[in-house]
Amino acid sequence: MEQRIDRIKKQLHAKNYKLTPQREATLRVLLEREEDHLSAENVFLLVKEKAPEIGLATVYRTLELLSELKIVDKINFGDGVSRYDLRKEGVEHFHHHLVCMECGAVDEIIEDLLGEVEQIVEKDWGFQVKDHRLTFHGICKQCQTASVEVTK
Known part of the structure; x- marks a missing residue:
């Protein structure tokens, strides 16, 4: 530290x-x-x-x-x-997140998943990308499992 x-x-x-x-x-x-x-x-x-x-x-x-x-x-x-x-x-870019819409848990994706998308944006739109952020909103594994348990 x-x-x-x-x-x-x-x-x-x-x-x-x-x-x-x-x-x-x-x-x-x-x-x-x-x-x-x-x-x-x-x-x-x-x-x-x-x-x-x-x-x-x-x-x-x-x-x-x-x-x-x-x-x-x-x-x-x-x-x-x-x-x-x-x-x-x-790291060159901000990392990505997975946000559970049920329990609010937040997980991080450290890998940069948007390198190719960034190149397309720069080439096709002439837009110089400085950074990007990606957040997926959904249901985490734990909540999915809990939901299946309740319906049994």
């Missing part, structure tokens, strides 16, 4: 920002809970445990800055809540 924080600190410095204690506390929460797709409020409550003096506005500003710098991705799964997801290091 310390190496990742150090690399992020360098990213911030390259854009003339500092890694303040508040930003570091926010980053630590995101790193510790990387698979959780936390909302700003979730991040705030967890940061507050580490740094009780921090305010909600500071956490929001930090998340927005990290999003602008492409350290985190701001995502919405259709429920009206923005969530924050650390961008995987060394």
Whole structure:
């Protein structure tokens, strides 16, 4: 974790920002809970445990800055809540998600499935793609299994 924080600190410095204690506390929460797709409020409550003096506005500003710098991705799964997801290091594009419409579970697809689609978009529409996001909404295996069990 310390190496990742150090690399992020360098990213911030390259854009003339500092890694303040508040930003570091926010980053630590995101790193510790990387698979959780936390909302700003979730991040705030967890940061507050580490740094009780921090305010909600500071956490929001930090998340927005990290999003602008492409350290985190701001995502919405259709429920009206923005969530924050650390961008995987060394990847060119945002990763994809599977969202269960029954239980709300979110799984990640790390493989970039849209390389060929991106080339078609660039060639046929003359549109220079910088990034893409793909979210599948459906029913997860667990909910499908539970549904079959109930109907038996």
